[in-house]
Amino acid sequence: MRAAAFASAALLAIAISGCSSAGSGIEDAVAQGIAAVETASLAVEQELADRTFSTVTVTALGDARRELVDATTTVSETDATNDADATLRTEALSALALGVDAVNDARDAMAGLGSLDAAELLLEEASAALEAVETQSGTSATADRGGR
Amino acid sequence: MKRIFGVALGVLTAIGGFVDIGDLVTNAVVGSRFGLGLAWVVLVGVVGICVYAQMSGRVAAVSGRATFEIIRERLGPRAGLANLAASFLINLLTVTAEIGGVALALQLATSVDPRLWVPVAAFAVWIVIWRVRFELLENVTGLLGLTLIVFAVALFLLSPDWGSLAGQALQPGAPADEAATTYWFFAIALFGAAMTPYEVFFFSSGAIEERWTEDDLAKSRLNVFVGFPLGGILSIAIAGCAAVVLLPASIDVTSLSQVVLPVAEAGGKVALSFAIVGILAATFGAALETTLSSGYTLAQYFGWSWGKFRRPAKAARFHLAMIICVLVAVAILSTGVDPIVITEYSVVFSAVALPLTYLPILIIANDREYMGDQVNGRGMNFIGSVYLVIIIAAAVAAIPLLIVTGAGA
Numbered sequence: 001m002r003a004a005a006f007a008s009a010a011l012l013a014i015a016i017s018g019c020s021s022a023g024s025g026i027e028d029a030v031a032q033g034i035a036a037v038e039t040a041s042l043a044v045e046q047e048l049a050d051r052t053f054s055t056v057t058v059t060a061l062g063d064a065r066r067e068l069v070d071a072t073t074t075v076s077e078t079d080a081t082n083d084a085d086a087t088l089r090t091e092a093l094s095a096l097a098l099g100v101d102a103v104n105d106a107r108d109a110m111a112g113l114g115s116l117d118a119a120e121l122l123l124e125e126a127s128a129a130l131e132a133v134e135t136q137s138g139t140s141a142t143a144d145r146g147g148r
Numbered sequence: 149m150k151r152i153f154g155v156a157l158g159v160l161t162a163i164g165g166f167v168d169i170g171d172l173v174t175n176a177v178v179g180s181r182f183g184l185g186l187a188w189v190v191l192v193g194v195v196g197i198c199v200y201a202q203m204s205g206r207v208a209a210v211s212g213r214a215t216f217e218i219i220r221e222r223l224g225p226r227a228g229l230a231n232l233a234a235s236f237l238i239n240l241l242t243v244t245a246e247i248g249g250v251a252l253a254l255q256l257a258t259s260v261d262p263r264l265w266v267p268v269a270a271f272a273v274w275i276v277i278w279r280v281r282f283e284l285l286e287n288v289t290g291l292l293g294l295t296l297i298v299f300a301v302a303l304f305l306l307s308p309d310w311g312s313l314a315g316q317a318l319q320p321g322a323p324a325d326e327a328a329t330t331y332w333f334f335a336i337a338l339f340g341a342a343m344t345p346y347e348v349f350f351f352s353s354g355a356i357e358e359r360w361t362e363d364d365l366a367k368s369r370l371n372v373f374v375g376f377p378l379g380g381i382l383s384i385a386i387a388g389c390a391a392v393v394l395l396p397a398s399i400d401v402t403s404l405s406q407v408v409l410p411v412a413e414a415g416g417k418v419a420l421s422f423a424i425v426g427i428l429a430a431t432f433g434a435a436l437e438t439t440l441s442s443g444y445t446l447a448q449y450f451g452w453s454w455g456k457f458r459r460p461a462k463a464a465r466f467h468l469a470m471i472i473c474v475l476v477a478v479a480i481l482s483t484g485v486d487p488i489v490i491t492e493y494s495v496v497f498s499a500v501a502l503p504l505t506y507l508p509i510l511i512i513a514n515d516r517e518y519m520g521d522q523v524n525g526r527g528m529n530f531i532g533s534v535y536l537v538i539i540i541a542a543a544v545a546a547i548p549l550l551i552v553t554g555a556g557a
Contacts, residue, residue: 028557031398038397042409052412052420055259056405062259063403 036067095129166379168434169249179390193342194380216448248487249431289433296426300385302414340499
């Protein structure tokens with residue numbers, strides 16, 4: 001009986017600790033977006049320096065786009081619990097969209113449409129936008145915890 | 149001269165064959181998130197796989213019988229079946245991950261969607277197992293896998309701050325932005341990646357395929373105690389490359405294309421070519437080994453005729469079982485599931501199932517009825533028992549940590 005109660009309590013604790021707030025969900029998705037944009041930037045930089053094969057660059061850009069789309073879906077499906085969360089969600093979606101556009105431009109450039117240099121600049125902008133949201137989400141999370 | 153060549157070939161094959169998709173992905177993921185803060189786990193895992201493989205290789209060479217045949221006889225059909233079920237399911241998951249890994253490696257070389265490469269990779273695995281001699285498939289993939297040394301070369305070319313890397317390795321612990329639970333989850337994943345059961349089944353069944361006797365024990369020890377640790381250094385080099393290039397850029401590894409970026413950064417196209425060949429050889433070699441291990445475990449438990457030394461017609465159920473495993477792997481990958489995700493789960497579940505496969509080997513290695521004078525010595529039993537405790541602790545903690553951390557997300 002005691003063992004069963006202990007097991008139930010342990011399962012409940014695990015389930016509760018598996019739950020997370022809207023802010024942290026967005027924060028994780030933004031971090032995922034930053035990783036994807038930085039990956040794309042590195043791949044493009046190596047392509048411009050002729051240090052890599054186009055097959056690897058195209059693959060890396062495809063993988064980065066998949067991660068950005070995944071992060072976008074996560075943020076889109078996050079329910080806001082207050083005004084700050086709602087604002088954060090809007091800004092995160094906007095920054096992630098910039099990232100998707102930049103990666104698409106880079107993929108287009110690899111296919112001969114447009115310039116890879118221009119795509120590199122767009123990737124830098126997307127990275128800056130995502131980092132701004134990440135900083136903001138960190139601040140919001142601290143505020144949610146009463147500034148501790 | 150021929151003998152020295154044979155020993156050198158065995159060691160080189162062991163080094164090249166040590167790394168598979170689980171090691172590639174898990175080490176890169178860990179390096180990109182924790183730097184070399186989990187390098188100690190690779191060390192623990194390499195010593196563990198040495199102990200495990202040495203015992204099972206010795207059991208096979210001394211008794212002249214296959215691992216699962218003895219497990220069933222020694223532990224009885226029920227315990228043997230539990231053991232078989234755990235080993236076989238992990239093997240199947242690993243076969244899927246490795247075939248997916250081959251497809252991802254081919255994508256790096258061609259940029260063609262990996263789903264289109266999956267049937268090609270599966271067919272190649274089947275035809276090689278069907279047609280190619282055991283020694284040849286083992287040696288060719290092992291030797292080509294040696295090109296993964298490029299990760300160690302790349303680490304030097306990147307001119308990292310060695311003091312900082314040594315600091316990460318010598319003062320292990322979770323970074324400020326990572327939870328302790330995540331750190332321990334990846335510690336278990338890395339341990340599972342180093343101590344994958346299929347490596348041991350392949351190694352011990354290979355001993356029967358190559359007709360090892362007690363005279364071959366010295367060669368077996370050299371393969372294990374030299375080859376595997378050097379293979380472990382490759383694992384640390386993969387983590388090191390990720391720690392130097394990807395960690396500072398906040399790039400968490402989620403795909404194989406990210407794993408090769410540090411190599412391109414360090415050595416350009418030449419180094420990248422070696423890395424792609426190495427990844428292809430490592431994943432293809434591991435796909436062959438895991439598929440064979442699936443056939444070995446089933447055939448040895450059920451008493452079917454088995455082995456590459458027999459013509460397929462003389463070991464029909466053994467070959468049919470492997471064909472079915474490959475087809476199941478293709479079916480799983482055809483659903484569009486990410487092979488990297490399968491890999492991440494396969495290494496964790498390897499850790500979960502490890503006690504079921506490790507304990508019987510430890511028991512049999514102490515049984516004079518099978519081993520005669522070649523039973524474990526005191527030293528080996530001490531290390532073996534310490535590892536039993538570590539393996540059980542990892543197995544018990546794996547699932548709760550998987551849930552709590554959301555698979556390390």
